[in-house]
Amino acid sequence: MKLVQAIMLLLCVHAVALADLKVTRKVGSGSYGGQSTVYIKGARQRTENLGMTTIQQCDLKRTIQINDRTRKYMIVPDATEAAQSVAASAPAPQGPRQTRRGAIVTQTETIVDTGERKTIFGYTARHIKTTSVMDAPPEACNPGHLETESDGWYIDLAAGFSCDTSRPAAPPMRGARPDCVDQVRFKRTGTARLGFPVSVTTKIKMGEGGDDAEASAMTGGGMTSTNEVTDISTVTLDPALFDIPAGYTEAASMQELYAAPSGMADITGAMSGGRPPEAVAPSKSAAPAAIARPKAPGAIRVGVAAINNRAGGEVSLEELRAGLVGSISGEGLEAVPLDASEQSAADAEAKQKDCDFVLLTDLSALKQSAAGKLGGMFGRAAGVPTPGSEKYESRVDFHLYATGGASQLDSNATAKEEGAQQSVSAALGREAKSVVVAARRGRQK
Numbered sequence: 001m002k003l004v005q006a007i008m009l010l011l012c013v014h015a016v017a018l019a020d021l022k023v024t025r026k027v028g029s030g031s032y033g034g035q036s037t038v039y040i041k042g043a044r045q046r047t048e049n050l051g052m053t054t055i056q057q058c059d060l061k062r063t064i065q066i067n068d069r070t071r072k073y074m075i076v077p078d079a080t081e082a083a084q085s086v087a088a089s090a091p092a093p094q095g096p097r098q099t100r101r102g103a104i105v106t107q108t109e110t111i112v113d114t115g116e117r118k119t120i121f122g123y124t125a126r127h128i129k130t131t132s133v134m135d136a137p138p139e140a141c142n143p144g145h146l147e148t149e150s151d152g153w154y155i156d157l158a159a160g161f162s163c164d165t166s167r168p169a170a171p172p173m174r175g176a177r178p179d180c181v182d183q184v185r186f187k188r189t190g191t192a193r194l195g196f197p198v199s200v201t202t203k204i205k206m207g208e209g210g211d212d213a214e215a216s217a218m219t220g221g222g223m224t225s226t227n228e229v230t231d232i233s234t235v236t237l238d239p240a241l242f243d244i245p246a247g248y249t250e251a252a253s254m255q256e257l258y259a260a261p262s263g264m265a266d267i268t269g270a271m272s273g274g275r276p277p278e279a280v281a282p283s284k285s286a287a288p289a290a291i292a293r294p295k296a297p298g299a300i301r302v303g304v305a306a307i308n309n310r311a312g313g314e315v316s317l318e319e320l321r322a323g324l325v326g327s328i329s330g331e332g333l334e335a336v337p338l339d340a341s342e343q344s345a346a347d348a349e350a351k352q353k354d355c356d357f358v359l360l361t362d363l364s365a366l367k368q369s370a371a372g373k374l375g376g377m378f379g380r381a382a383g384v385p386t387p388g389s390e391k392y393e394s395r396v397d398f399h400l401y402a403t404g405g406a407s408q409l410d411s412n413a414t415a416k417e418e419g420a421q422q423s424v425s426a427a428l429g430r431e432a433k434s435v436v437v438a439a440r441r442g443r444q445k
Helices: 002-017 081-089 210-218 254-258 264-271 317-328 343-352 370-382 420-444
Strands: 020-029 032-041 044-049 052-057 062-067 072-077 100-120 123-136 144-155 180-189 196-206 223-235 300-304 333-337 357-368 391-402 407-418
Touching: 072 254, 100 144, 123 196, 300 317, 300 343, 300 420, 317 333, 317 357, 317 420, 333 420, 343 357, 357 420, 391 420, 407 420
Parallel strands: 100 180, 300 333, 300 357
Antiparallel strands: 020 032, 020 223, 032 044, 044 052, 052 062, 062 072, 100 123, 123 144, 144 196, 196 223, 357 391, 391 407
């Protein structure tokens, strides 16, 4: 009987040890403060924060990043130092779109166990200090120098979750430019075990020079983040929570993962009196638009040429142009898309479509802002998603002239928004306002 009781006791202990867990924690970075929730089931962990979900699948050695707003996901394989070294020497990938290799980025992490112990939520917590240095040379896709210092308490959760602690804390990812990839070499010194963080303060310091100097100046030379667990509870979780959601599609890049839902510009254009969505943004394979609908009596018509992308960023020009057409249309103004992008061809097409003016637009600049770069690097280093980490600065140069006649407006517009597509769209919105004023003024001359 005693043997049976002992076996039953062991089974109960084992069941408790492998129970699903829900962990609630407070996270903070600079002036931002919020809440993050972590769910753990066996070898998988799901973290929800700011509309972004991250799923670590230790059994498959990969991490899934999910954006519920765009209903897209991206899979990032866990990378060991050996695998990264092999990847660094591998030839550049071939295909329709060539990807440029940036440089070798070195990330060195040192872990020290102070030997201090205390009880937190019934667990024995270890006091561990960690330093990390990341060096990206000037030829890298995202050059810079980043130093972090973490001081925290860590526990071993009774849920069976245990990823390979020798792998990088944050998988190497593509930078702001989708056509450029750095190779990360990760080194770790020290034999201390981290475990699950229950109370951690992380300080970050940017390097000097270039964008790093601007970002460093914005933060007074550094930033601090906090991560503190407020509750740990036992729950029963659906295995589906730890896999790719049904109906979601895989994103080809981080930029696509965070992009605005497609079709929004088309909806805006239709609501503001522009052409129907199917006529505003034809696919590349569609036949060129021949003749625009008859112009309303007394209306001012602006032919909007195809946008030239001279910045190299990965954005949807068709959708952006559709939004520009919709923003100009209304209150006596009509905007129609032109197939041409160069002045001579656009002028000839504008005459056929009875346009009073022609608008030429160049996307001349698109880059991740210094604040966005800081937030992104800080979030990856500290494990705390930072608002605005995908901020992009954009600039559009535009030229409005009378069809077959003189110039009416030669100017530019800039914007800084979260996401490349949103940033360019905001700049084009400002362009539209200037164009409307200039077109009306030009008609009165």
